[in-house]
Amino acid sequence: MAEDTDGGIRFNSLCFINDHVGFQGSIKTSPSDFIVIEIDEQGQLVSKATDGSLYEISKMQSEPSNFVKKPKLNIQNVSLEHENSEGAADLPGCSGGDRSHRSDSEKENSINGVTSKCEEESIDLLSSLLDEKTHTSLGQFACDIKGMWNSQAELTEPSPELSLGKILDKNQRAALHSAVRQKFPFLITLGHNSEVVVKPNLEYKELCRLVSEEEALGFFKYLDAKKENSKFTFKPDPNKDHRKAVHHFLNKKFGNLVETKSFPGQSHSAGNPDSAITVRFREKAHGKRSHPEGERRKAVHTAFTLQKENLETFEAIGFLAVKLGVIPSDFSYAGLKDKRAITYQSMVVKKVTPERLKTIEEEIKKKRMNVFNIRSVGDSLRLGQLKGNHFEIIIRNLRNQLNDSASLRERISEAIENVKNRGFVNYYGPQRFGKGQKIQTDRIGLALLKNEMVKAIKLFLTPEDVDDPVNKAKQYFLQTEDAKGTLSLMPEFRVRERALLESLHRFGVTEEGCVRAWFSFPHSMRIFYIHAYSSRIWNEAASYRLAVYGPKVVEGDLICSDEDVDEHFPSSKVHLVTKEEESANTYALHQVVLPMLGYNVQYPENQVGRWYQEVLSRDGLQACRFRVPALKMNVPGCYRHIVKHPHNVSHQLVHPDPATEEADDTTSSLSLSFDLDASCYATVCLREMMKGDI
Template sequence: MRTASPGGPFALGSEVPLSMEEPADVGIGFSSLRFINDHVGFQGTIKTSPSDFIVIEIDEHGQLVNKAIDESAYETNKIQSEPSDSVKKPKLHVQDVPLEHESNEEVTSLIGYVDSDQNHLSGLENEDSINGVISKCEEESIDLLSSLLDEKTQMLLDQFACDIKGMWNSETESIAPSLELSLGRILDKEQRAALHSAVRQKFPFLATVGSNREVVVKPNLEYKELCHLVSEEEALGFFKYLDAKKENSKFTFKPDTSKDHRKAVHHFLNKRFGNLVETKSFPGQNHSSGDPNTAITVRFREKAHGKRSRLECERRKTVYTAFTLQKENLEMFEAISFLAVKLGVIPSDFSYAGLKDKKAITYQSMVVRKVTPGRLKSIEQEIKKKRMNVFNIRSVGDSLRLGQLKGNHFEIIIRNLKNQVNDSTSLRERILEAIENVKKKGFVNYYGPQRFGKGKKIQTDQIGLALLRNEMVKAIKLFLTPEDMDDPVNKAKKYFLQTEDAKGTLSLMPEFRVRERALLESLHRFGMTEEGCVQAWFSFPHSMRIFYIHAYSSKIWNEAASYRLEAYGAKVVKGDLICLDEDAGEHFPSSKVHLVTEEEESANTYAIHQVVLPVLGYNVQYPENKVGQWYRGVLSRDGLQSCRFRMPALKLNVPGCYRHILKHPHNVSHQLVLADPEVEVEGSHTDDATSCLSMSFDLDASCYATVCLREMMKGDI
């Protein structure tokens, strides 16, 4: 269970004295981040050409996506994913930077009842009242919970429910909204929906929410509010009725003689649940408004239910076509834009598991909706003219999700090899030493510099910080800050910063700069006020708006990881966070995170590769040692003491996640290619001079090959 007690994991908003020990270089750049290995390293050049950097996605089944797929076998394992939003929203290009942990929060709380098509509890009959069958539903929910949760988690859930009930029964009126309990990550969608419903049937005073397939239980504050108006028995019955969603069923409250009180109940129900139900007061047999038997009856709105069924029917009829996209030296969103134009759809109709480098040859899985396999095959020749290719084209059942991959396979050539230092050790020995060290000890799992806009005057994390601080005008100006170049794009940006003339800037901005033009068109319409700038950000898709927030969180994670290694080295210490699941990726629930005790530190119970650090958000736990203090200091430094990582103005919620400090490359192989004997290679003996190093290795999802190479080479990439 996680609570909001002072000094606990959710107390980052509190004031913290800055006398705590923190690094002198808070705000350090990527080149200053620490290493985990102590070898010397070597120098070299990567990405000399796209063919020197090949990236091949590894799908969830562990297969390279550039290999031919057995379509008949694939049909029985169609891509599974959450239903996509049925409302079409135009999406634009976004820049060439990884976006591994997209956080589209799946909410299944009270309002979310209307979105669920799972009716797992069928104990309700088509009667005027459901009061007589609640016990049957409750028995079914208990049995269902036993099948979905292990004994320990069931005990934690029962205790959590007991604690909430105890608080409500005490004199305390308020309950911290951050009180919550994670039931773990449920991969199967139907089991996840069943668990949501079973918990709410057994404990109607609790609400459930979901994010990244994790089910989290919280106090149901609407239940608490309703208990001020009706009896607890009636409140329990009403919320069980809501969750069961039995068509044509009704729920009737106890008779009420007070018209004013009935009016208050009507008002509450219509305010909170008016989109789901309608209410009416029915008199008893005497048919008079003063009848002591007058009671409020609730029934589901037919319109809302019909709309839900219609949308679900439309979703099932949608055509989805999967394919492997190969591209060379091309930004992924430029590729998507081209395909969208040729296929007559919009960019948001494409889904993918992860973003890939521009200056490389990349292979990745994609799914496009509303396009048949035959239609995609018909434009293959046009696609090839754009340095792209598509193959493994087939029908599937749904879209892809970000993170729906096992990892990536890399084939890399490093050229212009040199020794880092001139000593008696040969370059060959330095290279072999570096490779073996990283294979054995791993590398610090930093987010790569391309995530922040490497080489740019204004980096993406700076824009993210401005957005988190609600400085919308500043964020716009940062986005439109020119580089020190005299090309048309930067001339247009320079003109805008000087004049704030969006219309004039549009006439200068080249047509191919779709993002900038979309932003400028919105600014021309809404103006350069704070509210106008908020509206301008909505010219970007959700994935791009939230990317800037993620970039800031990623930069802080990099600094935190570097500070953690500086403060404690490779020793696991009291207050560290440990991931208890060896196979967990980046998105795993807090229930899998364990706080190291003093006894465990003394016994060396855990290893450094099990240590995780939180990526900033509203739903993560923080270390309880110097590193936790460091996080507080950074939030104070950046003016985010009161930030809750929820931005309703931009419709962004950032729950956060956890990331392992260390990662290891898998299936590493390498080959030193001999140089022309007449060509002298600096720092090498003539008998083992090398011209380039050819490497291949696999990395888990969300890991960066450039970061792995940085650890090997001990220098900027």
């Protein structure tokens, strides 16, 4: 057991399950040394054609039954710049479960549940579409308008306005209009000769005289999102005359777009039921013949294969979004891919035609990216909609782990065969936690679970020991808590930090202000930190389980014998090992699972289960329900197999010069290829082979 920096005691040493010696070498010396190719649900590899014009799908060569088919998870996209798993289609921890367990009220576009992706993405998009000076001016203009309205002052005629400059690209202009209105629903945008002008939304002000500002904000966000078949519901109102006034205003101002109805509520006052006004978009006429009932026009979806080099998945998506005039959440994908690599993955973008995507191919190539197999499809991709990833890896600077009589060639063959046959411990890779960072992501997640919002913000803005503008800005914030001053120091390209600081400047560095600041991040990024904490605990639990019981399956272990599941299977598929089953050696280690923390998981009923409870108690989470209502986050939990195996493994020693075939093996490199199930880390597999941290 070892003590961490927060004073909690944990078992934090990662272990091995094979007893070979291993070998040493260097990985990721260049992106071309680490190639990741996605494997789709049909077990096919995704890679480009030799002529570079099309996208080729190559059949897997063997062992198709080794791959676990992923269920089609109904989950939303994860957008995490921190998550650089090398091809791990990692739903960070259990994000899919979180989305599927949202309450009905959260799913409604009502005043209590407006969680528009457009709003979550608007800050990042505004930062990319506007220069720093204009972006700052827009924020100040919005504050001035709200301040004037809050002081009950009347706007002068003509209304004040702010020019955001000329945006020549039509799609970028449309994206800017949408982003401004989502972030500031009390403003409107107008266009003239490619110029975008911002003015106060007088209709918003008028609606605020009839309903609360919270309801007005929600209504205008709903109106701008234009989501088909969605509804917006105002708060219950027992006053019939007041409801009539609201109906009249909405029909007069927006009757060509929406229709309103009143529905009885649950409470009663003096025998008169409360009623709530619900708004929905009017059905559009589709010519003389209407569509069959329930049928509606589907949004345009364009599928393509993205090749990228030395880029984070979301850096690539952000670039494509700006060029195509859409928002990052319009992109969907099956899994995240590593930054320090050349990767191939399937993607789908909404609201963009194949022809439009083809027009930016040359610009894409300048960003170390390429696209292939551009085509129309019927729907978006889902996270987890893949079988795994294929890896082509070069390990350089080979050398023996020990000075013994065995040759390096023998040590390499022994290591690869052992891992192929016995597998590796299915740890989360170090990049999940921010490898090399002073404050790792799991510590931020722990603070969020404990509702320590100010502490979480300060952990996020803790500087590294590097003398550069980013860390100087962070150091200034920790010393002064001056968000505005820190903004002036923070470089433009640090989008997340700037978004957080802008919110802190508006709302203050208080518990409530920090809660609001966290909402400058998309839901998937907020919950990523909690999943990082859960992943850290899972790694430590796996080490503890193996240290206490070794490879034997014992009474109280949790196992899953169903071969057709991934790590997000329900508790109904988990079985508790009995004493009789332990004696009969009924199960093998590769069937044992451990829970990822959450409110809907079962824990082992042996020493490992007690270990979980001790760790939660020491981290101050003994009463934690794994829900953070202030940040709209729920974590149901899931399960993960302790051991995984690589498939289709092949290797070859590559000599620098074919004429030196008999040369010392230390002058060679190792060419290694294998397939892994989704959510597995190639670096963790290599760690088991090489018997050392890499």
